[in-house]
Amino acid sequence: MFACNSKLENNSPHDKNAIDSVEIYISRSQDKSLDKELRKEELVSAYRFNSKLSNDSIRNRNLLKIAFQAFLLEEITYFKKINTEALQLSIKLKDTFGIGDTHWNFANVYTNEEKMDSAYIYYYKAFKSFKTINNKLYTGKMLYNMAYVQGLVKDYTGAETSLFKAISIFKEIETNRSLYMSYNFLLELYIDLKEYDKAFFYHDLANKHVDLMETKGLNKEKVMNNLGLIYQSMGNHKEAVRSFEKALQKPNIKTKDINLYAKLVDNRAYNQLLFGDSTNLKQDFLFGLRIRDSMKDQSGVVLSKLHLGEYYAMYNDTVTSLENLKEAYKLAIIINNNRDVLRTLNQLSKIDIKNSKIHLLNYLSLTDSLQKDERRIRNKFTRIRFQTDEYIQETKYLTEQKKWILIISIFLFSTLSFLYYIKRQNAKNKELKFEREQQIANEEIYSLLLKHQAKMEEGRLQERNRISEDLHDGILGKLFGTRLSFGFLKLNGNETDLKKFDDNLSEMQQIEKEIRVISHELKSEILTSEFDFIDILNDLIQKQSRVGGFTYKLNNDKTIRWREISEKVKINLYRIILEGIQNITKYAKASQVKISFMLLNETVQLIIEDNGIGFNSLRKSKGIGLKNIQSRTQKLNGKFNLESKTNEGTKITISIPLKYKGHDKKV
Secondary structure, three states: OOOOOOOHHHOOHHHHHHHHHHHHHHHHHOOOOOOHHHHHHHHHHHHHHHOOOOOHHHHHHHHHHHHHHHHHOOOHHHHHHHHHHHHHHHHHHOOHHHHHHHHHHHHHHHHHOOOHHHHHHHHHHHHHHHHHOOOHHHHHHHHHHHHHHHHHOOOHHHHHHHHHHHHHHHHHHOOHHHHHHHHHHHHHHHHHOOOHHHHHHHHHHHHHHHHHOOOOOOHHHHHHHHHHHHHHHHOOHHHHHHHHHHHHOOOOHHHHOHHHHHHHHHHHHHHHHHOOOOOOHHHHHHHHHHHHHHOOOHHHHHHHHHHHHHHHHHOOOHHHHHHHHHHHHHHHHHOOOHHHHHHHHHHHHHHOHHHHHHHHHHHHHHHHHHHHHHHHHHHHHHHHHHHHHHHHHHHHHHHHHHHHHHHHHHHHHHHHHHHHHHHHHHHHHHHHHHHHHHHHHHHHHHHHHHHHHHHHHHHHHHHHHHHHHHHHHHHHHHHHHHHHHHHHOOOOOOHHHHHHHHHHHHHHHHHHHHHHHHHHHHHOOOOOOOOOHHHHHHHHHHHHHHHHOOEEEEEOOOOOOHHHEOHHHHHHHHHHHHHHHHHHHHHHOOOEEEEEEEEEOOEEEEEEEEOOOOOOOOOOOOOHHHHHHHHHHHHOOOEEEEEEOOOOOEEEEEEEEOEEOOOOOEO
């Protein structure tokens, strides 16, 4: 069920050992025969070994197990720490199931803490996650849990809606256990609503699906207990007693589920009390109390003491009655069980005559407070449902809108493409002619520049230095001073003019930066300077290696006379290498790069190699970088070759016929 594609056999031996250790420690933490503190220590050990795993998916799966076990051990602080870590890792892995599972865990904790609005929100988040991955069973379970929370705050309409949606899903996947639980809960809702016909109807359905379950356990007896509660609520206490007694006839029920047994005994005794059968009542009430107390079932203890309070009151033992009712009242407050707080206040107002008025006022005050809280939470649930429905409607509208936009866009694109094609075809011959003429003109100009370059080099560099100094020391200084003067002016005017003034100052500052950059560039050496071409390349590759995080090696065939090779060739080779290294930095994730020059038969050969991730050169189309390299190679009448395979690196080979300066003969 977990979103984990890794298989154990694909993990390292270190991971395998850690995985085995985690499983062992989690298993020990689940051993109920061990002391609780020892079980917690085993769980902490499981977490420690799990942290050593390098496989995030398996580590996340184990975190979910550890968090849930911490919840079962009632180590809530530790649970929240682990569950939060699991949620963060699930989000990182885009593990939708894991995200849903962590939300489910949080919701269970908030339910136990009776923070119903928080519980509902987290069940709802889990519901959305499971629905996204079409996990129907857990989607239905989250709807059931949402209904449970809604039922607790008496949002009966919302609870019904959620349960019916859950039942629809459970019917589709044919899960009898989940259908039994849903119908059983509907039964309980209709008892609260005093709609007994519906309660009996859903009792029959719950009973039917228990019969269809392969492993029934004591679910039949639980349904029987609820049937007794229907009769109890109706005031038919004799029928209620029959239902409880029938459930108690189940063989070994006392050993299989002592808590259910105590509940049935207490319910039977209470209904016997209500219709006047006093046989063994005190004994049964005390038995139920003793069992519930030993099981630390505090809600059950409250109920037993309530029943004992009513029992002693009916037999005029007011002192003992008040003693039990007050204990029930205190415990109900401690566990925040408002329903039973109200019941004890109601009984105390009848029996404790001296303080009757105080108990009644407390009853009314608490009732009013609970109604406000329940209304607030119900409204919150309603807002969540409303916002969800609104979101769905908006999504449908946007989907429809996008469909029409797509259709219109395709039509317009097709029309414009057709018109562009016609125009392009008409202009194609003129463009080709213009490009040929422009190329011829550029070649002639470049040829003239090459002839005069040697004579002009020294003067040109001096002139550039002079211009650089004039720009930096003269114009830039004056411009800076002028901008500072403007900056100190205190101008008055409307906001538009002041904004224009600030924009102009910013523009002046930008101009200063551009002049400074131009000045520095004029000062710097270029490819046509006296520096050696290979030194310049080495400087370029060294800088790029720091950016790309790779080591490099530059091999140069010393038989190549670089100072005599035309600037056109060197400039294009420089640009090709720069383009190649930038591609490596962006995409290859390489740790080593090798660049080599060789002189072979009348051509210079450039090879750029990396040990990066590579790609399938037969399938993947070339990007703009590789196209630029190919274009520059073609301009030099050279040949371009690319070799790359996934996870085997990339190799680019450039072969260019050479001409030396002042010579027409090829090398």
